[in-house]
């Protein structure tokens with residue numbers, strides 16, 4: 001396991017990648033980058049808009065280009081989107097260029113954390129729970145395949161989980 005370079009957070013929607021990533025970057029005084037946010041800035045459009053106009057394939061193309069770029073940066077905490085691991089090129093980039101942390105989160109908890117958020121196009125369906133279960137079955141093995149570290153998010157606040165990641169990786173807080 002590498003204790004230098006960058007930290008890449010992977011896991012399903014509602015795992016807390018964006019929230020924990022911010023705390024972690026702040027504690028390490030590293031830059032925080034959210035892949036989805038960067039895609040929105042570069043495209044000048046929201047994630048739902050991209051899915052609507054270009055379909056999931058269009059989004060995945062943009063995401064792959066973004067992950068290729070962002071994984072080259074040093075000393076950053078990168079929150080990926082939940083589906084980034086679906087593309088092999090992304091898995092290779094994440095695995096080879098930094099420390100990958102899988103935020104393991106059961107489906108029931110993902111449901112609780114995403115229920116009121118309309119910004120995840122894949123969950124705008126009659127049965128979001130079934131969709132999350134389907135995605136979990138497909139993706140959990142891929143998250144595990146590239147993870148250097150697996151942190152369950154079932155206990156602890158986002159801040160506490162960021163602290164736990166830092167301690168487990170042997171990284172000292174700068175503040």
Ligand SMILES: Nc1ncnc2c1ncn2[C@@H]1O[C@H](COP(=O)(O)OP(=O)(O)O)[C@@H](O)[C@H]1O
Nearest residue numbers: 012013014015016017018019020113156157158
């Ligand atoms: N450990 C946690 N405990 C409670 N709520 C959390 C935790 N981590 C994240 N959340 C909440 O869950 C929601 C989804 O978090 P987010 O960081 O957007 O997840 P992701 O980026 O993995 O999809 C947010 O409202 C966030 O505040």
Ligand SMILES: O=C(O)C1=C[C@@H](OP(=O)(O)O)[C@@H](O)[C@H](O)C1
Nearest residue numbers: 012013014036081082083120121
């Ligand atoms: O799981 C997915 O396929 C997606 C997860 C989202 O990011 P979060 O995991 O941060 O919600 C976002 O990239 C997009 O809506 C697709």
Ligand SMILES: [Mg+2]
Nearest residue numbers: 017018079080
């Ligand atoms: Mg996110």
